[in-house]
Amino acid sequence: MDRNTAKNHIGKWVIINEGNQGQYIGILEEMKTEPNKPWRAIVRIKGVYVYPDFSLEKLDLVKPVFKENERYECSGQKIDPFNESFSDGYNESLAYSLKDKWDEVHQINQDTEAILSLIQQELRRLNSEHLIFEASYVYYQLVKKGRSVHIYDELKRESLALDGCPFEFEIHDNGLWIPALHVKGLVFETEDGKQVELNHGSTVRLNKSQFDPYQMLLNELEEPSLHALEKGLKQLQIGHEHSVYCHNSLLIKLLSSFDEEELNGVNFISYSNDKNQFVVQHHYERGINDLGENTTYDRFEFTSDSGERILTTYTTQFSND
Structure with a gap:
């Protein structure tokens, strides 16, 4: 920003550009001018406009370099007028900038998946897909x-x-x-x-997918129980590919309780797509009855963040004859 434009922006919104460390919204409070030297700006930070670049090398989320209401002195060349209205607080603007970063990375992932698919097709043509x-x-x-x-x-x-x-x-x-x-x-x-x-x-x-807690849970479920889980997922228009977390307490108990005749507890599974979050509580019971037959009980309680709830159940049935 040149000096004359800056003079007209004292007390107004500006954008501070810190390159790969992000862009920030602030108020230009003062100008520091000295003869034959570039002028400098004193800016009060009020929000985050563009979140800092992420690091694929470190797989780390870099934090913003400025905090709310921090007073920052910088070269006048780093600031530009911000001609939009800004009514968000610092945290709200931070959240929006993170969402923009999410969209950016998500698009990169989609583009990458498309390229990987083309490579896989070509490897398949060469009979080398196994590589x-x-x-x-x-x-x-x-x-x-x-x-x-x-x-x-x-x-x-x-x-x-x-x-x-x-x-x-x-x-x-x-x-x-x-x-x-x-x-x-x-x-x-x-x-x-x-x-x-x-x-x-x-x-x-x-x-290695067999070591995944979610995959191991699917492998442990009997076919009717798996069908009950998939029935609920289908009603919510999601699938196994949307799973993001699985607390598999059943696996833990099976591995540590070889002599137990009865097992019961709850697994917690979360799913996510581009619109909603979902949580599934999997209530289970496993046991051996007097006839030496295995009993199985699985109840899946689905809840979406929009309030939709679904219940599916499977249990083995035994005759008293």
Whole structure:
């Protein structure tokens, strides 16, 4: 801003441009002028106009450099007239600037997804689509110790007993990675019922998505319970891809309570799309009755931030005959 324009803006709104540290709204309170020197501005900060740039390298949200009502002296070249009305408070303007930053990053994500989709299609054409999924797996070696078999992670130098392991593995058979469940010892069974006996030192792998609490909850649910969950999600016009957080207390109890005949509790799951937030309370009960049969009870209580509520339930039924 030149000197003459600044003189007419004393006591008026201005924009302070701090480059990648953001832009701020303030009131030009004073001008400092000295002969043969650039003039300087004294500005009272009142709001945030453009939030500071984020750092992909540090994955950190940079904070605004100015606080509300802070008095700031800067070069007159850093300020420009702000000809719009400003009635928001500092925090409200901060929230709007964050929302603008959210929209900016969201658009980048959408553009990135479009490019990734084109790359995936080209890799598929080259019969090399598998390359982009390699980082999604963790690889183990089968190690036989006496009568037991362990899976060994060479990178972490950790081993885990294979018996009772709840995950779905992939085994290398005839040059292909094939989903398979562990049966016993070194024997695995593929989806078509074929049993394959591997060797000590053979490599198996796990998709890392199975370690995700939400995915592990989905894997634990029986088909009717999963259907009950998906029924509620469908009514709210959301899907599994909208999940953002899952507190899986059922998994924790299953892993720590092998001898318990009854388990009950609540899982908390949150979902989000571009319009609404949703919370699901998953009330569950697991047990073994006198007949030695497993009992299952799942109730899903859906609540949206618009006040919409849905309830779906699944329970096993037993005859008294």
